[in-house]
Amino acid sequence: MDKETLEKVFDDFDQDKSGKIDAKELRNVVKGYNELVGKAADDAAIDAEVGAILVAVDTSGDGKLDKKEFLKFFDF
Numbered sequence: 001m002d003k004e005t006l007e008k009v010f011d012d013f014d015q016d017k018s019g020k021i022d023a024k025e026l027r028n029v030v031k032g033y034n035e036l037v038g039k040a041a042d043d044a045a046i047d048a049e050v051g052a053i054l055v056a057v058d059t060s061g062d063g064k065l066d067k068k069e070f071l072k073f074f075d076f
Contacts, residue, residue, distance in 0.1 A: 003076045010070045020064035026050050 001009075013021045013029050021029075027050050034041045041049070057065055057073045 001074070003071065006071055006074055006076060007067065010067050020062075020066050021070065022064045023050055023054065026053060026065070 010021070011017075013025055015025050015028070016022075027046060030046050030049050030053070031041070033039075034046065054063060054065070057069055059069055059072070060066070
């Protein structure tokens with residue numbers, strides 16, 4: 001996937017257009033992905049996955065992913 005496409009994906013995930021993907025928005029993404037691939041996951045499992053993503057990708061520690069952090073995760 002190229003950088004331009006990833007920027008569009010980020011913009012889609014950023015539902016409130018704040019410039020950051022917060023935990024609620026990320027939870028919606030994870031839940032939708034799990035449903036898409038047929039992975040059964042309860043709320044606790046989804047919350048754990050969101051927490052793990054934030055720990056791994058949120059380098060600023062603000063509990064949200066900005067576009068720079070998001071792109072860096074994908075090596076851009």
